[in-house]
Amino acid sequence: MSTPAGGPLLEARGLEKSFGDNHVLRGVDVLADAGTVTVLIGPSGSGKTTVLRSLNLLEVPDAGSVRIGQARMEFPAPGGRPDRRAVARLRAQSGMVFQAHNLFPHLTVLGNVTEGPVVVQRRPPAEVRAEALALLERVGLAGKAEQYPHQLSGGQQQRVGIARALAIRPALLLFDEPTSALDPELVGEVLAVMKDLADQGWTMVVVTHEMRFARQVADRVLFLDGGVVVEEGAPAEVLGAPRHERTRRFLHRLADPL
Amino acid sequence: MDGTWDLVRESLVPLLQGTVTGTIPLTAVSFVLGLLLALVVALMRLSGIAPLAAAARCYVSLIRGTPLLLQLFIIFYGLPSLGVTIDPFPSAVIAFSLNVGGYAAEVVRAAILAVPKGQTEAALTIGMDYATTMRRIVLPQAARVAVPPLSNTLISLVKDTSLASAVLVTELTRKANELAAPTYEFFTLYVVTAAYYWVVCLGLSAVQSRLEVRLNRYVAR
Numbered sequence: 452m453s454t455p456a457g458g459p460l461l462e463a464r465g466l467e468k469s470f471g472d473n474h475v476l477r478g479v480d481v482l483a484d485a486g487t488v489t490v491l492i493g494p495s496g497s498g499k500t501t502v503l504r505s506l507n508l509l510e511v512p513d514a515g516s517v518r519i520g521q522a523r524m525e526f527p528a529p530g531g532r533p534d535r536r537a538v539a540r541l542r543a544q545s546g547m548v549f550q551a552h553n554l555f556p557h558l559t560v561l562g563n564v565t566e567g568p569v570v571v572q573r574r575p576p577a578e579v580r581a582e583a584l585a586l587l588e589r590v591g592l593a594g595k596a597e598q599y600p601h602q603l604s605g606g607q608q609q610r611v612g613i614a615r616a617l618a619i620r621p622a623l624l625l626f627d628e629p630t631s632a633l634d635p636e637l638v639g640e641v642l643a644v645m646k647d648l649a650d651q652g653w654t655m656v657v658v659t660h661e662m663r664f665a666r667q668v669a670d671r672v673l674f675l676d677g678g679v680v681v682e683e684g685a686p687a688e689v690l691g692a693p694r695h696e697r698t699r700r701f702l703h704r705l706a707d708p709l
Numbered sequence: 710m711d712g713t714w715d716l717v718r719e720s721l722v723p724l725l726q727g728t729v730t731g732t733i734p735l736t737a738v739s740f741v742l743g744l745l746l747a748l749v750v751a752l753m754r755l756s757g758i759a760p761l762a763a764a765a766r767c768y769v770s771l772i773r774g775t776p777l778l779l780q781l782f783i784i785f786y787g788l789p790s791l792g793v794t795i796d797p798f799p800s801a802v803i804a805f806s807l808n809v810g811g812y813a814a815e816v817v818r819a820a821i822l823a824v825p826k827g828q829t830e831a832a833l834t835i836g837m838d839y840a841t842t843m844r845r846i847v848l849p850q851a852a853r854v855a856v857p858p859l860s861n862t863l864i865s866l867v868k869d870t871s872l873a874s875a876v877l878v879t880e881l882t883r884k885a886n887e888l889a890a891p892t893y894e895f896f897t898l899y900v901v902t903a904a905y906y907w908v909v910c911l912g913l914s915a916v917q918s919r920l921e922v923r924l925n926r927y928v929a930r
Contacts, residue, residue, distance in 0.1 A: 539838070542833065542836060543836050546835075547831075547834040549830070549831065551827055553830060555828065556927050557853075566845065567836055567837075571836035571837055572836065599927045600927075618835075619836060
């Protein structure tokens with residue numbers, strides 16, 4: 452995925468979104484250079500998940516623009532409805548890992564991973580199969596290819612979700628609270644895979660409450676509250692020495708819930 | 710008494726003919742067409758496009774709110790007065806397909822709604838369009854929910870096809886009438902005929918059980 456010279460891989464500007472009377476996003480910018488990890492943090496209802504879902508148009512923004520690589524869309528779309536081909540082109544740039552994994556229960560682990568490349572991208576099944584098995588090995592699930600998702604633990608399911616997202620060869624990986632639904636002892640194995648991907652140079656945007664992950668892996672942290680980016684910067688700045696009172700309160704509540 | 714048994718023996722093959730050449734093809738063709746219709750009607754109702762959804766609701770309401778025998782009569786005896794004459798078998802297929810379509814549409818719609826929204830979202834993120842998402846992700850999962858109620862519809866249909874005897878289709882019930890009329894052995898012949906219907910339905914129930922096991926293999930228990 453080539454990008455305009457010097458420009459970031461991901462460039463979302465002025466994102467706005469309302470659900471009814473609820474103005475969830477009030478002008479959010481997210482920029483990410485290729486090979487970097489951007490972590491979005493913020494209280495529930497801050498709009499961080501809506502930002503992430505706007506990047507692959509699971510939510511269509513009311514205003515703003517999203518560009519990933521060469522694929523770019525403006526909102527509101529000229530003529531009202533977003534052009535289907537443009538939507539498909541932008542979506543093809545990113546892979547997504549969901550909080551509730553959303554694996555396809557009627558397909559095997561291997562079937563989940565090969566579905567996108569074979570059915571949508573129409574790549575040769577034999578080639579895709581070999582690549583999918585390699586991806587499963589990379590996320591530590593080499594022996595699970597023929598099992599069904601319900602036969603796996605939560606952490607294993609989430610790692611299949613990561614392999615499924617990688618299989619479509621996206622330019623950008625999106626993670627929507629990938630460990631929030633997991634039992635605490637399973638969180639580590641998923642974060643380890645994500646850290647591994649970051650080390651390999653994947654560009655990632657991650658919504659998470661895992662502050663240690665943000666501190667160790669993120670290049671940039673964005674703190675959102677009330678539908679705006681309150682503060683952003685390197686993790687050491689935002690998490691270590693927050694400038695804003697709202698950021699400080701949020702981090703304090705996270706560290707000491709009682 | 711000997712005469713009765715002779716009649717039963719002589720009737721077995723003609724009744725089997727009525728089953729194999731009448732009841733079973735009528736059921737099979739009507740059910741397949743009815744299911745396709747049901748899928749279209751269900752997707753119309755789920756489309757969010759008001760005129761399509763309203764047309765679908767109206768159709769379901771008409772089919773469910775009028776007797777099947779009357780629907781059959783309208784097509785076979787009624788349409789000729791509008792200049793449309795259709796042979797018995799196709800008339801019956803049209804009536805039964807429309808009927809199955811009306812009932813099964815609600816089943817299909819509920820089954821599609823039972824598939825979690827996250828499945829569609831995951832399909833979108835790997836690049837699928839609406840049609841592919843339906844075909845590859847949503848409908849296979851909806852099938853699991855839909856098989857038990859659709860089996861009811863199918864088994865009802867097997868028996869409802871006996872109504873086609875009233876529009877001159879030579880299916881099982883009409884065969885029984887033809888065999889019984891000259892002999893007045895109505896009781897015997899109707900009991901044997903009932904047994905034929907029962908056996909067909911037993912077979913379908915067995916298929917349903919196997920299908921349910923198959924479709925449930927990916928579900929945690």
